[in-house]
Amino acid sequence: MSAADNHIVARASPASRIAAFIGVLLLIGLIAAPWWAGRADMRLISEICLYVALASLWNLLAGYAGLVSVGQQAFVGLGGYFLFAATIFFGVPPLAAIPLAAAAGAALAVPIAVLIFRLRGAYFAIGTWVVAEVFRLVFAQVSALGGGSGTSLPAGIVKGIAASRSLREAYTYWMALGLAVLVVAMVYMLLRSRRGLALTAIRDNELAATSLGIDIWRTKFFVYVISAALTASVGALIFLQKLRISPDAAFSVNDWTAFVIFIVVIGGIGTIEGPIIGTIIFFLLRETLADLGTTYLLVLGFVAIAVMLRAPKGLWGYVKDKTGVELFALTRRVVPKR
């Protein structure tokens, strides 16, 4: 018997099986949250879900496709404005506007990608920011949506989601949870697919990937459009909860990109687990320290510096390097046949 016969190539590991089991239990618990959690808890969980989605999408862009965008707020804001325009002018039900926002995000991402993919590295990052600023300035001129002043979502539209307040809150909560699960599942499935293999190759070495025959431009284009579409969807849901939109709030680089980068860098870039762990840490810090004013922002800065110095691959990257544990079964490994 040769050595090859005794071993097989596997992706799943005991850790990933246990994680999947706990994950499913956790998900069932979260789906049932409207029955056991208070209104404030539900709102907090949905905010966490939305940040998990944003961070996972940014991680897909930066961590796998090497597209370091600091302009994702362009799509968050676009989704938000799309929701307001669709519901106020065309009477689209808010919950239906959320998937439609994804279509709008994708449609706009195509020409933008063609334009900014001509830039590389730092120039690409600045280019994406410029695009987001252009969006902000353009929406500041749309007087039907309040121009620079912004506008509020009429209470009647929000109340149109469902008759009772608790049902309304449950629907928006499930939307947020569903979106986060959809995004994480999409990233996972994508990375396990043929295209995911190409992405992993690009992440590790772009030049080597080209020499293997991977069409880098098309792979990146695909990832950019997908994440723009889903980011717009998340944006629509964010502003359905905020109830008010203005160009500065919609295209805020701090809220929708800087915090997201913080989350991904802390959690571990280039891993699926990283953005989830980063979001939890970010919310732990925010819930405990936000009342301290500027001290809170200082603490965020210190945490970021400390993690970058001590664990450059983020907290999950550090754990993974030490233990080899992987909660989402992605890496192929050779294991002895049982």
Place this chain on the structure above:
Amino acid sequence: MTKSAASNRPTRRAFLTGVSATLAAPAIMRHTRAYAQNPVVKVGHVSPRTGPLAGFAEADEHVLGAIETIFSGGLENNGKSYGVEIISKDSQSNPNRAAEVAADLILGEEVDIIVAASTPDTTNPVADQAEVNEVPCITTDCPWQPYFFGRAGDPAVGFDYTYHFFWGLEDVIAAFLDLWDHPDVSKAIGGIFPNDADGNAWGDPELGLPKPLAGAGFTLTDPGRYQPLNDDFTSQISAFKQAGCEIVTGNMIPPDFATFWAQCAQQGFSPKIVTIGKALLFPSVIESLGDRGDGLTTEIWWTPNHPFSSSLTGESSKALADSYVAATGRPWTQPIGFKHALFEVTADVIRRAADLDDPAAILDAIRTTDIQTIVGGVNWAAGPVKNVTKTPLVAGQWQKTGDGFDLVVTSNAPAPEIAIGGELKLL
């Protein structure tokens, strides 16, 4: 299996009854505070403690400290003493954060009343959250048009849960027209408005300054909205020079005004009167302009010389400002009076509400408010639209006195009860 054992098993019907009872329990067993030993009313408060709008909330700590001392004895409602807990949150000058903390206060802390102050970026997101989540809300310190029309308000319908007291653009216009009525100044005005909530409202051709200015015989040169944090005002300044403007007015944030005013000097444009809303409210801003801060004019909502006193403590405007100056060593600012008044109104509502557990009763108490506060009368029955009531407004000038600057009321036609403190000096 015996029959009795089978009947002990929960039937489908018993199960459903039990579950629906459990689900309905929160609605039936509504917690009634009136029977509690020490009932507490929770008031949520949102203001911009940090960020670019921090000047508006600079006095918060002092004013809230004093209010908490006053409330520590409890407020009487229907013959019972209620404790008042004020939970204050920082909006970080960010409308996104303002909406988040308002939702936290409403859903997490379950406040009975939510109050907020300072600029549309704070009042509007908080009021929107309150409206949808059905919690009574009182706001101040933002002209009523950006508050009401900025939230897509319809004067015929109004809002159900959100109420606001401050002045409006018509008051600013009246106060400014009175200020500009000077024999040595021509009637050519340059208007400079940013593309933000306040700028759009002030520059609006129908509801803003342009129409009444034309009616009063002024010619307004309006070169269009600029983006906030602009660094080049050359085109505006040359338009003003070309039109021979001797007065400049508008609504700016302090950094924009500093840039504009420095470039006016560089480009040799020297108007005789400069009256700007929002930017020139705070002594710290005027001091940062050095000698060029002397003689600038602004709207005045409150000064220590206003002839009003607190309904909570009976102290005069002067005493309130003096206690701030003595405690902090910093000059008084206009929001002090309004922040105090916001809690005067809140206390009045808490005292008068028929049932503090019922938001509808609290709203009734807000609607029937009629008190004299340290910033003037507050009475929603007398407002221009359903959810707004107005306090008096005058205009005045920053004048150099010794080392510092003093804000002097120079014109009071719209509110003659507020005494004039000095003459307008041309720049």
